[in-house]
Amino acid sequence: MRCIRTRGKKGKPHRNLDDPPRQRANKARGRGTYENDRPPVLGMVGRETGWACFRVCVDTKEETIRRTVAGETAEEACIFTDENRSYLWLESEKESRSRRAVDHSRGWAEDRDEDGIREIHVNTIEGIWTSLRNRLRRFRGVHKDHLSGYVAMFELAFNHDQITPALLQRMCGM
Template identity: 50%
Template sequence: MKHIDSKTLKRHLAQFTLPHAVANTDEWNGYNQIERKRVTVNHGEHEWARDDDGDGIREVHINTTEGMWTGTRNFLRPFRGVNKDHLSGYVAMCEHSINLKSITPEFIAALVSCT
C-alpha cells in the first residue's frame, strides 16, 4: 500500500478479510475507525501481549504480523535490494510461501505444469 490511513485500511480489510475476523492491532489512531471487533496492545505503555480470557495464553498480540514482516525481510535479504517496481512480486512470492502450509503432490504437479 502506498498510502496508509483509516480509509485505505478499511477498504483493505473489507477486501481481504472476512467480516467476522477480529483485528489485532497496536494503539495507532488510524485503527480506531475500522468497523469490526478489535483487540489492541499498547506498545506505548510497554504492553506487548495480553491474556484476555485468563487461560494463561497471551492471545492478544501483533507478533504474527511483525513476524511475517521479519520473514519477508529475511526472504529479500539474499537479493541485496530489489527494484521497487518489482517489490510487490517479491512480497507476493514470500506471501505464497507463508500461506503454503505443505507441499503436496498436487502442488508439485501444478508447479511443473506451469513450465
C-alpha cells in the same frame, strides 16, 4: 589475486564534489509511502488457518487500510492490531469487524480477562515480517515497482508447503 587497500581512507572527503557517494539507505523519518520510496506492506494472517496475505500499499492512511482489510477479511473477523490510529475505523459502531489492540508501550501482549493467557498480541505477523525481511535482504534492495512481485512470491511460498500440479494449474488460470 590482488588485494585493494582501503586502510586510512574512510575519513577523507570524496574527490569529486559533482559525483557524491551514493546514499546507503532511505533514512527518511516517519511512515513510509510510495512517494517517498518506502512503500508500506500490509500483512494479515489468520490465527486459526495460518493463511497469510500481504499487500503493498501506497500509504498507511485509514482509507487505504480500510479498503485492503475489508477486502481480505471476513465480515465478523476480530482484527488484532498495534496502536496505530489507522485502525480506529474498526471501533466504529457500524463496522461488523471488531478490533483488539495491543499497546506496545505496556508490553508485548495483554491479558485483559486475567486468566493468565496473553491473548491479545501481534506476534504471529511479527514473526512472518522477520521471514519476509530476511527473504528481501538477499536482494540488497528491491525497486518499489517490483516489490509487489517479490512480496507475492513470498506469500505463495509461505502459504504452500509444496508446489503441486494443482497449484501450478491455478497459477496459470486453468
